[in-house]
Amino acid sequence: MSRHLRILISLIAIALSSLLPAQEAVKEPVRPGTILLSAFQTVSEAEKLEEKESYKEAWNKYQQALRYYQSLSAAHPAWKPHIVQGRIEKTSQAIERVQPMAQKEFMAEQAKLQHLVAGSGTPAEIPSPAALTANPVNKADLQQLTKLNNKINQQQRQLESLKNKHTAEKLKYSERINALQKELRKSQQGLGQESTQTRMLNGQIARLQQELRQSKQLSQNDQQKYLNAIEELQRTRTALATAPLRADVEKLQLAKDRQEKELKFVIGKYSSTKKALEIKTLENQKLAQEAELTKAMLAKRSKDLEAAKTNTASVVANMRKEINTLKSKLAEAETIIASQKTEIADLVNRLADSETLTTELRQDLADMTAERDQLSEMLKLSDAERGKQLMKENLRLGRELSDAKRNLEILNRDKNSALDQVTKAETDLAIAKHQLLLKRQENTAFRKRISNLESSLNETRELLATKSSTPQLDDASREEAEILKKTVTRLIAQSSRRRQAERLLWQEYQRTAPRNQEFEEKYLEMAGEDIQLTKREQEMLLQHQSEDTFFSPTGRASKQAQAIAQAKADEKIDTYHAIARRLVEKKNLNFAKDIYDDAYDSIPDYSFLINRGVIRMRLGEVEDAEAIFELGVSQRPRNPYTHFMLGLSRFYQENSDLAAKSIDKAIDLKPDYKEAFLYRGIIEGNQGRHNKALDLFESAVELDPEYAAAHYNIAQTYNFLGDSKKAKEAYNNALRAGLAPDLDFEKIIGIRS
The missing domain is CATH 1.20.58 (Methane Monooxygenase Hydroxylase; Chain G, domain 1)
Structure with missing residues (x-):
């Protein structure tokens, strides 16, 4: 049984290596058409998002596609430049088209998260309208690609020169050998035995033939050096050219x-x-x-x-x-x-x-x-080798399961066996079955990913077929569609071979290995759906896991254990924040409040405490928020933001004196706190002290000349003071800073009737 299993595993390694695409076997550079297809699919996704008015996501996708096109152009400048450059121009135009809407969407999302903190107890500033910035291809990488292309071209020219030189030498030697052989034939006419002259000619011919072989060998060695150098340069170029795709794969994985x-x-x-x-x-x-x-x-x-x-x-x-x-x-x-x-x-x-x-x-x-797998498929990062490992692991676990069953049967038959041996065998059987079930789930997920990739490629093929049949298509677009169709067909064929690998390997085993009915039954049993854990086996697994994780509560944790525990806590904190922020963006504040309350009960992190107060402020539970911010101030008396939020909670309760006191403390701790100056000015204005309010608003504008809220409050204050000219001037400054028009106020100050 085990011998046949070893035979099958050996066959798996051999057969799978033959099933791998050539690129994976020899690390051939990713083809330009593959990068072009990645960019094309990304543009298609961006266009769908734009149609759904998801402008920010569409903008990101267009930027992603542009990086791919730029890398392709830099890595292969001579490959279809009329297509690639045209795509760069069209994609850049698309980015310019959606950017204003994407910017508006981005700012609206950020405004929903105002006053929330992430992890330090201090809020992130709401970005300026220019905050939506691109993540272009590294210019240094583009320059490096240009240098690599120049080196590759230089090496190829030198290789061609060497080939020409060898051809010339070969021709020269061949001509001399032919002349000597002709002279030899003349000298041999009529002679019955070898003469001195024929011996001399034969010697010269042999020497020239030896020199020709040596010249050929030296030339082959020199050519191989150039070929190796060119291959190494191409590998480096491919790594740089596909860097944006690889970065996106890593980003998607995270x-x-x-x-x-x-x-x-x-x-x-x-x-x-x-x-x-x-x-x-x-x-x-x-x-x-x-x-x-x-x-x-x-x-x-x-x-x-x-x-x-x-x-x-x-x-x-x-x-x-x-x-x-x-x-x-x-x-x-x-x-x-x-x-x-x-x-x-x-x-x-x-x-x-x-x-x-x-x-x-x-x-x-x-x-x-799906997106990560699609990009990985383009880069050949993840399928065939993983398929081989999954199958080998399946067979290994199947052998363990079979052995465990057999041992258990033997022990149950032997009435003199110790009870603990029987229990151990039962536990081994449960573990083997559990591991096989997990591996089978992983294998199923692997097959599902392959099928999803094929579906995506088929959709792209249909899209390209529709596009190429359009009558008004220009020559460059038609040529691009044909290139992409060929690339898609090639990738579908590779994906299909991987999906069929296990069936082909089993057929190969049946064809070449000695027949073993017992092994074949066990293999088919592993492939079936009848492996299930009994209730007793589930209990054994839990017991086994608890024994494996037992530790002494009196022992002192190592630095490594402390670091691991801290990393897990940080990860949990990030997860709480991510879920709560998602809920806030959807304006589901009650659920977000529950999340932050649970988070603070689980981990008394300062950021959770403050956000509990922020959410309550949004819900109008201002008294509860005040109590939370008071606790926050007692924990971190030097945190200006917490003092400001405490003042804000008191401001909304119309407790002006205490609100002013808290906000003044925030300004003492952070003299460039523009929001604190703004609300401090509003408090003074509400108290009728308009000149002092003006000074505070002007201080906020000095800190940020584009602070629309401060300009607007200056306009309001001048209106109270009866200076309509300065009120109009300040209001116009607010509009230039991004304030939405206030039509009622415009009527009051005489801008419109």
Whole structure:
């Protein structure tokens, strides 16, 4: 059995190496057509996003495509320049077209996150309208690509020169040898034996033939040196040319990992909310039943009271007292029931929000995975070798499963075997089955990714077929479509070969290996769907995991363990922030409040504390926010932002004196705090101290000449002071800084009638 398994694994290694595309076997540079196809697909995605009015995402996709085109142009300047340069121009035009809308969308998203902090307890500044900037191809890389192309061209010219030189030498030697052979034939005419002259000619011919062979060998060695140098330069050029694609693959992988953590977190939140809803629903039902019993008892006692009017006054008084107690109990129960119904409705809403968020995260995760795999497919980073490893691992785990089953059968037959040996064998069997199930899931996911890639490529092929059949298409566009169609066909063929690798390998084993019915049955059993963990095996796995992770609570954690724990805590903090910020962007503030409350209960991070206050400010729960910011100030008395937010919470409660005190403290700690100067000026203006308010607003403008809110408040203050000329001037400054027009105020200061 094991011998045949080794044969099959050897066959897997041999057969898969033959199934690999040539690029993977010899590390051939990625073809220009492949980079062109990557850029084309990215542009197609950008156009779809633009149609859906997702301008910021479309802008990012156009920028991504532009990087690909620029790298292609720099790496292969002589390859279809009329197509590549045309694409660079069109993509640049598309970027200019969507940029204003993308900028507006970006600023709106940032405005929703105003006052939230990330991790330091200090808010990120809302970026200026110019904050949406491109991430172009590294200019140094482009210059390096130009140098590499020059070197490759120089090496190729020298190689061609060497070939020409060798050809000339070969021709020269061949002519001399032919002349000597002709002379030899003349000298041999009529001679029955070898003469001195023929011996001399034969010697000269042999010497020249030896020199020709040596010249050929030297030339081949020299040519090989040039070829090696050219291949090395081409590999370096490919690495630089595909750097934007590789960077995007890494970026997508990081985003995918982060999204998986967020999804896991939301699923956990969903489960806990569902459990809380079940508990609260049961409590409400139980309380409702008790209320019904109380209501029935109250009705009975009321009826008894009517019938007991002839009884003594003390009996009637006691009955009335009991009735009043029942009424009070019923009223209290009804109040609690109503309150619980509100809580249940809130939990139902949260459950629905969790489901919606989970669906969004799953879709985002699927999109990221598909895009990452598509780019990886272009770069040959991830399929064939992974397929080989998955299959080898499947077979290894299958052997372990088979061995574990056999050992267990032997031990069960041997009644004298120790119980712990039987238990160990059962545990080994459970572990082997569990690992095989996990590997099978991974293998299934691998196959699914291959199918998704093929679907994407087929969609691109259909799009190209439609495009190439358009009558008004120019010659360059038609040529581009044909190049891309050939590239897509090649990639589909490669992907199909990988998808069929396991079936081909099994057929190869059946054809070449000695027949072994037992092994074939075991292999087919592994490929089936009948492997399941029993309840006892699941318990054994849990026990095994708990034994493997046992540690002494009195032991001191190493620095490495502390670093790992800190990294996990930071990762958890980032996940909480990512989920909450996503909810804030969607204006789902109650759910965001729950997330930050849970986060602070789990990890008392300062940023969670402050954001709990910020969300409550947004929800109008200003008193609760004030209490939170007071706690924040006590924890970090030197943090200007917390003092400012404490002042802001007091400002909204119209507690001007305490608000001014907190904001002044923020300015003392941060003299360039423009928002603090703005609100401090508003407080002074509300108190009727307009000149002092003007000074504070002017201070804010000095800190930021493009601060629209400060200019607007200056206009308002001058209007109060009766100076319409300066009010108009300040209002126009506010408009230039990006303020949305205030039509009512324009009428007041006489700009419009």
